[in-house]
Amino acid sequence: MIILTETAPHMAVWGKWLGDALGTNAAGASAGNAIFGIFLSLLVYLIGQWLFKIGKGFFLFQPLFVGMVLGIFILFLLAKAFGTDTATFYKSAYLPGGNIIFWFLNPATIAFAIPLYRRNDVVKKFWLEIVLSLIVGLFVSLFVIYFAAKLIGLDKVGIASMLPQAATTAIAMPIATAIGGNSAVTAMACILNAVIIYALGDWLVKFFRINNDPVGAGLGLGTAGHTVGSAKAVQLGSIQGSMASIAVVVISIVVDIVVPSFAKLMGLM
Amino acid sequence: MAANDKVTKAETAKEEPASPILIQMGIFAAILFVSSLISPLFPASFPVPTPVIGLVLLYVLLATHIVKLRNVEKFGDFMISLIAFLFVPSGIQLAASLDILKAQGVQIVIVVLIATIVLLVVVAYTTAGFIWIRKNVFHRDVNVDD
Structure with missing residues (x-):
């Protein structure tokens, strides 16, 4: 975290660019950029699958559990880097993409019939x-x-x-x-x-x-x-x-x- | 000859090819749409979420042979194979409630541990009781065929 505050002036430029991409800036937010949320969900889940495989099925390496913990941790770090709190960052950057994946639980749940x-x-x-x-x-x-x-x-x-x-x-x-x-x-x-x-x-x-x-x-x-x-x-x-x-x-x-x-x-x- | 044809037709009906994937998705979408119309009819004190209604609807449609397995199973099995991944956003949404976790996270984990064990043991023994009643009181067969 100390490193991030020291490089704060650079962060302003990077922050604007990243913020546009992630949808955390006003412009990005209105566009409802869902790409980051979908990418992050897949990334953390695939890391979970990989860990589960190389960890020979260690119980804490279940892909969904790893995905949850790692996803929250990444959002926590990114929120710190952007100087906002985790909940706000989650809502503006992750939620639009998360909601799209979440929607597919509807057909997946009825498929259990x-x-x-x-x-x-x-x-x-x-x-x-x-x-x-x-x-x-x-x-x-x-x-x-x-x-x-x-x-x-x-x-x-x-x-x-x-x-x-x-x-x-x-x-x-x-x-x-x-x-x-x-x-x-x-x-x-x-x-x-x-x-x-x-x-x-x-x-x-x-x-x-x-x-x-x-x-x-x-x-x-x-x-x-x-x-x-x-x-x-x-x-x-x-x-x-x-x-x-x-x-x-x-x-x-x-x-x-x-x-x-x-x-x-x-x-x- | 005509009668024979009918029998062969009925027999081969089982091997009819799976419906195109867009039609399968269409059936899912139609069931979800109808379910989403029914769900708000229930009072707030007795909520019945859309997926519950959809699950029951699809099961009834399959059991009454209005919808055949080949109409839905390709898309359905695919969705079920994804289910663990689809839960990722539900897990990550905890990022918006980290203060609850900070305040009573350890207690919540302990209660979940207790709940998991209690559900497993109580449901298993309750079932064993009802199966015992079926066998010894009603003398009905308790074999499950594979």
Whole structure:
């Protein structure tokens, strides 16, 4: 940072040029330059993939997690260099491009109907058990999460952000906003779920003897670890794998029904 | 002969080529558009986001064979293969809320750790309970065919 302040006069010229390119200057901002946001997202994710490969699958090198941390760190450094705060720089330089990528979560999320339909024989046979288990399981979990969050000392916004994390990110975020949470914190929770299940999944399955019931193991892993959880479940067996990919989809719909009711019950909204 | 032709036609229907990618995108866009019209009809206290409605709609259309797998699976599988990358902006948006992380970041991470374990264990055991009921109370078969 010291180096940057020493070269401040040069930064003015560079800053104007870069600012135009990134869309942080008035002119650039009105043009809504999305290129930087798209480039940065791809760059940090590809670095994550590369790290994951050379790190032989070290759990903190999951591409999405690396992408999140590295992306925020780069925005933080650039904001310092431009003499503004991270939030402002994020909004003017990253958000236009980020929003374009974010939009594609809409078709990607509804595309999960396809793997669900491919397992339709299992869904038809076990639909009652799947739906009941997910509703009851989620409801019980919400109580534990709520009181754990309260005990640890999260404020109301923090608690509300923790409740929808079982759903896939694109569905969890609007629900978090609706019940008074911070959707960015919820998105981080969803990413961390996957990191934790990737790191501890095998150990947790053994320790809690979860694989005694293969259907339960599948639904549990799909609920707790999203798509990473269903990848873990496939390693346990094909029953676990199909159940987990069903759970990833069905739990999102269950969260949409159960979480707002729970939030109302607890007086959060 | 004519009847035979019909059977062959029905059989080969499965092997019909995938729809062109623009048509597949068109189907996704149409489902999203209808979903975005339905979503605001729900009250603010019971929000149903557009992707939830779209997910259910596409599943119903597939289950009723109005939309066939070959009409949507090429584009759909491609989108699913990108899903981790598509979450990058959702992760990076935390840059706008770094003050929350500074204030209660450690607590949030601890709660997420607890939540992940609780969701895994509680859902797994609840399911084991319901499967036990299915087997021992209703005597229904619990095998999952591959």
